[in-house]
Amino acid sequence: MEDKKGSLPDAGAAAALEQAFRLVDLQNKGIRSSNALASGRRGGAGPTDDAAFQFGGQTVMLPVFNGPAEDSPYSLLEGEDGFKLQFEGKTLMYLDPVARPNFYDLSTADGIPYNKIAALHSSDVLASTVIQSCIRWDPNDRCKFCAIGHSLAAGSTVAKKSPAQLAEVVAAAERLDGIRQITLTTGTPNETDRGALHLTECVKAIRKVSRLPIQVQCEPPEDAEWYWRLKEAGANTIGLHVESFDEDVRREMMPSKSSITLETYFDAFEKAVAVFGRNQVTTYVILGMGEDAEKTIVGCSRAAALGVYPFVVPLRPLRGTMLEFAKPPTSAYMDDMYRKVADLLSAASLSSADSMAGCAKCGACSALPSFEKNKAPGVMG
Template identity: 35%
Template sequence: MKTAKLKNFLLTEGLRVEVEVESRKGGAGPTGSYLIFGDSIVNFAINPESPLKLVRREDGYFIIAEEEIPVELPPKPKFHEELYEGIPMKMIARRHGKDVLASTVLQKCILKDLGKGCKFCGIELSLKSGDTVEMKLPEMLAEVSRTAKKYGDATHVTLTTGKFEDEREEIITMSKVSEAVNDASGMPVHVQITPPQNVELLEELKCDTLGIHIESFDESVLKKVAPGKFEMRERFEIVLKKAVDIFGESQVSTFVILGLGEDEMRTVEGCRRLLELGVIPYLVPFRKIRGTEMENYSQPSPEYTERVLIRVAEMMKNFGVDPRRNKAGCVKCGGCSAIGEYLREV
């Protein structure tokens, strides 16, 4: 099986596991566990129904598919065992993929308080379960990033957040944290924010790469599953265009979730418009998270996601937008999307 196809399959169908693997159950972004195969990393869900199985033998780990595929588990991050002023560092940040330090700066979202939150998102679940702290201060993340870098656990950083009540405060807070992390560790930092109404605020943002997540190009889907984002829908492309002017081509990205019931043509056309702007559409399959309103929603089929991924990868190649040039964060990590692998293969 080719790398892109295997990764797409693992992202949608998950894996049966007969070994112990670490798993992230809440927080922002798709939850799951990580596997390395070749130069790819995948964030997969544990699924007892999956046709693919992960086994451990004396000579290593293997996925049992049509053939046996040798894989590796990323080594356990050492900073997870350390403390910051009595708080376990893994409550402040986690290692994602194989080398990303990831943290949700504000573990709450005003859209949830207003009853307009994204129904697939588990941002507040890890706060409720006591696995994290609500607000990560610059000094906390500076120390955690220094430690993660020292141990070789991370080479770049993703900082996300729930929406703040005040959009300027969101940008200033994320900039302070990003600068503190970069000063302390020297690692490049990816920041994710919600699109500000005042696009000029982006000029104040201090980071290396930026993510502003559109989630879906299908307005009827957005209205149903992400009503807060539906209200912001008209500003996304304006803000993303401005972001490319500031951060550069292939340095700005947007998560596009596949499998929410969206129209395929509208999705492909939306990705084309973004590619024309120099933005990376980071296509991820819907991943259900226990405890969210969509915990029983079905995963998309790998056939559907592959069809969209191939079409977008072909357009990406034509526009010359390339995730391999991205300096930090989700796109550089690539764990949650097979778009980089399809781009290599089209």
């Protein structure tokens, strides 16, 4: 028996486990869908080629535009009652796509559409890549999973967002669409501050119009004083994304970025936690790139012990990247890794609920929050 609003009939713990695994499977395999999903995003930094849906009391980002989604056993059928999620032709539940936000209809005084400056992520997160270019975007050295340069080439964004532009869009998105947090990431412009300077100026400008929590994301800057400067500007959390805890995988998948060693990252984690506090520093960990599972768990454990939330996600093969035709990890592998990382989070007293902003707080690109022992309000399981 199907139920509306993206939920299965309540059957206690068994139903919750089934739904959690369903989410794992959906984020790996994606959904075959029509072009009716106006809220979807193609290209750009971070996980993309996806759309946001209400699923089991939370918002999740599910692949709809990448290669695996084309052959997925899951499909989305639009009918009079809404969108039906089907598995091999059998209806499982209804899914509600997140609506196109109102601020997308506005433009700056000089004619730049707001959605070229910032995008709605999940249902209540405003996200922007403040510098869309990257020194690592070289055909021979770029991160093989990254699509940061494609949205700029397609004209769907601008190369550098000014602090004033971002403040203007934040004010409108908060007023018109009720956003609740902000994530600012960046391509790497240089080997010294690595984007922290521009992030600091953007946060300062936003703080003149909004008190919403902000996460900033960049490679570890050479000078650790940038953590204090970002914090003093008004950033609440920071993301320092290691991508993998397997050095062999890092050298293969990110030839340039891997010059920043794991030990450099762990040193940066410790210094960032000293400024932002436990549970307010996150690192992005992509699974399914051939990593050693034991090394990954050891790395996640070491990060968690320092107070860093390891936000594990499945590889999403993005259009135009060097991994476009790669296969995502199996759902059984992700299920096992989610359980192990969730245990580490519990042992370290870390949780998505206690993060103020950013990937861990949002949780839409990962099923990890569904496996946590202390879940955020509204998270299934």
